[in-house]
Amino acid sequence: MVAGEIARPVDVLVVGGGPGGYIAAARAAELGREVVLVEAAQLGGTCLNVGCIPSKALISLAHDLDRARHRAAESRGLVGQLDVDLAAGQRWKDDVVATLRQGVDTLLRGVEVLSGTARFVGRDRVAVEADDHVEHLRFQQAIIATGSRPAELASLPVDQQRVVDSTGALALTDVPPDLVVVGGGYIGVELGTAFAQLGSRVTIVEVAERILGEFDDDVAAVVRTHLDRRGIAVRTKTTVTGVDATHVELDGSDGADRITATHVLVAVGRIPNTDDLQLEEAGLATGPGGLIAVDRQQRTSVPSIFAIGDVTDGPALAHKASAQGRVAAEAMCGEPAEFDQLVPLVAFCEPEVATVGLDERAAGAAGTAIVVGKSSFGINGRALTLDDADGVVKLVVDAEHGFVLGAQIVGPDASELIGELTIAIEGALRLDDLLGTIHAHPTLGEAIVDAAHGARRRLRRRPD
Amino acid sequence: MNEFRLVDIGEGLTEAEIVSWLVAVGDHVTEDQPVVEIETDKAVVEMPAPVTGTVVSLGGDPGAVIAVGEVLIVIDDGRTGEPAPAVPAGEPAAPAQSPAATQSPAESEPPTGLPTPARSAVASRPLATPATRALARRLGVDLSHVTGSGPGGRIVDADVTTVESAPASSHAAQPTAAQQAPAVTPPAATAGARSGPVAGSRITLRGVRKRTAETMTAAWQSVPHVDSFHEIDVTDLFALREQFKPLAADHGVVVTLTAFFVKATALALVEHPILNSSIDVAAGEIVLHGQRDLGVAVDTPDGLVLPVVRHADERSLIDIARELGRLGEAARSRRLTPAELAGGTFTISNHGVFGGWFGTSLVHGSEVGIAGFGPARRRPELDADDRVVARRGLVMNLAADHRVVDGRDIIEFGLAIRRRLEAPLGLALAGS
Numbered sequence: 001m002v003a004g005e006i007a008r009p010v011d012v013l014v015v016g017g018g019p020g021g022y023i024a025a026a027r028a029a030e031l032g033r034e035v036v037l038v039e040a041a042q043l044g045g046t047c048l049n050v051g052c053i054p055s056k057a058l059i060s061l062a063h064d065l066d067r068a069r070h071r072a073a074e075s076r077g078l079v080g081q082l083d084v085d086l087a088a089g090q091r092w093k094d095d096v097v098a099t100l101r102q103g104v105d106t107l108l109r110g111v112e113v114l115s116g117t118a119r120f121v122g123r124d125r126v127a128v129e130a131d132d133h134v135e136h137l138r139f140q141q142a143i144i145a146t147g148s149r150p151a152e153l154a155s156l157p158v159d160q161q162r163v164v165d166s167t168g169a170l171a172l173t174d175v176p177p178d179l180v181v182v183g184g185g186y187i188g189v190e191l192g193t194a195f196a197q198l199g200s201r202v203t204i205v206e207v208a209e210r211i212l213g214e215f216d217d218d219v220a221a222v223v224r225t226h227l228d229r230r231g232i233a234v235r236t237k238t239t240v241t242g243v244d245a246t247h248v249e250l251d252g253s254d255g256a257d258r259i260t261a262t263h264v265l266v267a268v269g270r271i272p273n274t275d276d277l278q279l280e281e282a283g284l285a286t287g288p289g290g291l292i293a294v295d296r297q298q299r300t301s302v303p304s305i306f307a308i309g310d311v312t313d314g315p316a317l318a319h320k321a322s323a324q325g326r327v328a329a330e331a332m333c334g335e336p337a338e339f340d341q342l343v344p345l346v347a348f349c350e351p352e353v354a355t356v357g358l359d360e361r362a363a364g365a366a367g368t369a370i371v372v373g374k375s376s377f378g379i380n381g382r383a384l385t386l387d388d389a390d391g392v393v394k395l396v397v398d399a400e401h402g403f404v405l406g407a408q409i410v411g412p413d414a415s416e417l418i419g420e421l422t423i424a425i426e427g428a429l430r431l432d433d434l435l436g437t438i439h440a441h442p443t444l445g446e447a448i449v450d451a452a453h454g455a456r457r458r459l460r461r462r463p464d
Numbered sequence: 465m466n467e468f469r470l471v472d473i474g475e476g477l478t479e480a481e482i483v484s485w486l487v488a489v490g491d492h493v494t495e496d497q498p499v500v501e502i503e504t505d506k507a508v509v510e511m512p513a514p515v516t517g518t519v520v521s522l523g524g525d526p527g528a529v530i531a532v533g534e535v536l537i538v539i540d541d542g543r544t545g546e547p548a549p550a551v552p553a554g555e556p557a558a559p560a561q562s563p564a565a566t567q568s569p570a571e572s573e574p575p576t577g578l579p580t581p582a583r584s585a586v587a588s589r590p591l592a593t594p595a596t597r598a599l600a601r602r603l604g605v606d607l608s609h610v611t612g613s614g615p616g617g618r619i620v621d622a623d624v625t626t627v628e629s630a631p632a633s634s635h636a637a638q639p640t641a642a643q644q645a646p647a648v649t650p651p652a653a654t655a656g657a658r659s660g661p662v663a664g665s666r667i668t669l670r671g672v673r674k675r676t677a678e679t680m681t682a683a684w685q686s687v688p689h690v691d692s693f694h695e696i697d698v699t700d701l702f703a704l705r706e707q708f709k710p711l712a713a714d715h716g717v718v719v720t721l722t723a724f725f726v727k728a729t730a731l732a733l734v735e736h737p738i739l740n741s742s743i744d745v746a747a748g749e750i751v752l753h754g755q756r757d758l759g760v761a762v763d764t765p766d767g768l769v770l771p772v773v774r775h776a777d778e779r780s781l782i783d784i785a786r787e788l789g790r791l792g793e794a795a796r797s798r799r800l801t802p803a804e805l806a807g808g809t810f811t812i813s814n815h816g817v818f819g820g821w822f823g824t825s826l827v828h829g830s831e832v833g834i835a836g837f838g839p840a841r842r843r844p845e846l847d848a849d850d851r852v853v854a855r856r857g858l859v860m861n862l863a864a865d866h867r868v869v870d871g872r873d874i875i876e877f878g879l880a881i882r883r884r885l886e887a888p889l890g891l892a893l894a895g896s
């Protein structure tokens with residue numbers, strides 16, 4: 001036996017240092033466990049390094065520039081020229097990421113962090129491969145939190161120069177003149193909009209019938225109107241068939257076409273990072289799409305191994321991974337934790353989109369009797385004074401007692417507003433609880449009250 | 465046809481009261497599905513169906529008392545006919561659901577190896593806040609079986625703590641515990657008990673309350689008590705416990721003061737075996753017990769229960785602390801088995817957790833002694849040089865059966881406990 005194969009005993013092993021893994025590791029350490037976390041790249045995972053945080057930095061930069069330049073600036077009395085230095089913007093973005101990464105370091109003070117790639121070599125063992133050596137660990141319990149990566153298309157190999165994925169797009173230091181975004185999901189729409197605001201000519205190509213398939217029809221329609229108004233071309237029911245030095249070839253409902261593309265952004269979803277873990281060595285198998293099946297405590301079919309975040313079913317979102325990480329850490333310490341919460345979905349497109357709980361489609365499918373209340377930001381005082389008054393709030397309410405079951409918001413700061421309604425649903429609040437709560441004036445949150453009034457009127461009108 | 469008779473599920477059970485039926489005549493039941501809650505003198509226990517079949521008749525209405533050996537339920541285990549749907553009244557009819565799935569633990573999490581995806585059907589969420597849901601998980605209560613008393617049927621904390629039925633395998637952490645041992649569930653909520661006692665109403669004496677009334681009356685009437693009170697300085701004990709905490713945490717254990725009390729009392733019992741005895745009045749003999757099994761009073765929403773720490777004198781402090789943690793958790797989540805409640809030889813009660821200063825106690829069951837510990841308080845003391853110093857102290861009260869134990873015995877026994885608690889390092893080193 002060579003020295004490298006002597007397995008070091010480890011209490012809790014966390015594989016992956018993203019928002020699922022680092023929360024799980026910190027919680028397990030807080031509960032008195034000895035925790036080792038293995039990270040192949042940088043702490044913070046996709047979210048902090050190449051996802052949520054850098055994209056929101058870029059999006060807010062683009063949003064501010066656009067508002068100052070175009071959004072009826074002159075009519076509001078704003079005069080003068082404004083330009084963007086994207087390279088400087090990238091440096092600012094990097095500073096933000098560095099600050100937050102320090103926060104993760106602080107959170108993991110009681111955790112041993114190993115740099116390397118972990119692969120299972122048994123039910124209780126992993127081999128961690130670093131630059132020049134391999135270390136074997138024997139764990140009592142483990143959490144798989146390896147996240148996901150952008151999916152690729154065989155017809156569009158990513159080179160991170162001209163053909164980029166979301167990671168490459170967030171690192172661009174020059175504004176691409178002609179950007180073709182392949183994929184009309186929330187990542188494609190978010191980044192496509194941001195680059196259009198920075199000055200790119202943007203085309204979004206989507207294979208399905210409409211963009212933002214993960215969201216409610218009414219919500220998607222408002223975003224689509226904005227894309228049209230901004231001059232972003234949207235080609236639905238269309239696929240990319242090829243790419244050459246200057247153009248992209250399309251085939252779709254409008255027939256074959258060829259459009260100019262200095263850059264192509266491939267944003268066709270994400271795939272879980274489970275293929276390289278040698279899960280079979282641990283006695284685990286993946287299901288459809290490479291996902292790992294878990295119970296409500298995030299436990300896999302091997303009781304000592306848990307899985308959280310993007311490698312499990314559900315939306316690939318940081319806050320879902322963090323919540324599951326907490327559950328897994330507590331469950332492995334014998335606490336009766338379960339992942340039973342709603343996961344709000346948020347997209348930072350224009351305007352912002354945020355939803356939680358039941359929408360009309362899901363209520364219909366489940367046979368739940370509901371009423372829906374709607375309000376428009378067009379009559380909201382704060383939205384009008386922000387010059388940002390497009391959008392709606394929809395509340396889905398239980399028809400019998402008025403319990404709030406779901407909410408869909410498209411409009412200014414939808415991502416912030418959804419928090420109130422997430423609490424309302426988790427807290428089993430009813431319409432009259434929302435209506436009986438004073439909302440400050442003038443604020444965007446008053447749109448929630450207006451939607452609640454709308455639902456209340458419909459509730460009274462019901463024959464029973 | 466299978467007649468299911470009441471059997472003795474605990475030590476010396478002779479009769480039990482039917483609390484509630486979980487099934488009705490005509491229901492299809494599967495083997496090991498809980499069918500009835502019965503209340504013994506110590507706990508409410510769910511009884512599982514012994515066979516798969518259709519319920520033909522029930523042995524009595526809720527409230528009826530059944531003797532061991534009497535028929536509790538009759539189940540037709542023939543394979544004829546379609547099982548009748550078993551959707552409980554008041555629940556919306558579920559389409560084409562397997563009858564067993566509506567109330568048997570079989571519907572919830574698979575043990576291991578068959579993970580199911582996290583719930584996606586938001587429409588079926590229980591109407592309860594995250595804090596209430598966490599409480600339910602802690603107590604092992606399946607919220608889909610709980611009727612909410614809040615506005616519009618919202619489930620509030622009180623609904624969870626007084627819930628009558630709690631299929632035990634409802635969370636993944638304890639997949640099969642229910643099948644292995646009868647689960648102790650809260651005692652029957654008498655009508656109106658769900659929202660707490662109501663002024664001007666009457667509460668039926670039953671179960672734990674009834675048993676307490678009987679045993680305390682017997683103890684008061686037949687046992688001449690002798691009492692003794694001791695002031696104990698626990699300043700060093702507190703300091704030692706602080707040192708213990710990180711060490712115990714390494715073992716995943718919280719060391720409470722009660723663990724020290726148990727250890728000190730058990731060792732004092734070795735020194736004073738007369739306190740660890742019973743009186744056999746018929747034979748005219750005192751029975752000295754060979755082992756020190758300490759009943760420890762645990763307050764639960766359902767009343768006082770006394771799970772037993774076996775061989776307390778032989779166990780290490782960490783081991784006792786771990787066992788106390790396990791028994792306390794089991795008591796609060798209604799998972800104590802009758803065996804865990806039976807056979808104590810001495811009782812201790814840490815009533816200091818409720819405040820007060822000191823109290824008196826009555827001996828329990830066939831035991832001859834009980835120790836009560838009051839709250840540990842900071843107080844001024846005079847040191848050897850008559851200077852006022854800040855110390856921490858508590859009052860311990862002892863009660864014993866005077867037929868067996870004299871004043872001198874109980875005082876010396878009290879001093880033996882006190883000596884150990886005031887020099888606590890010896891406790892930490894004692895035991896395996």
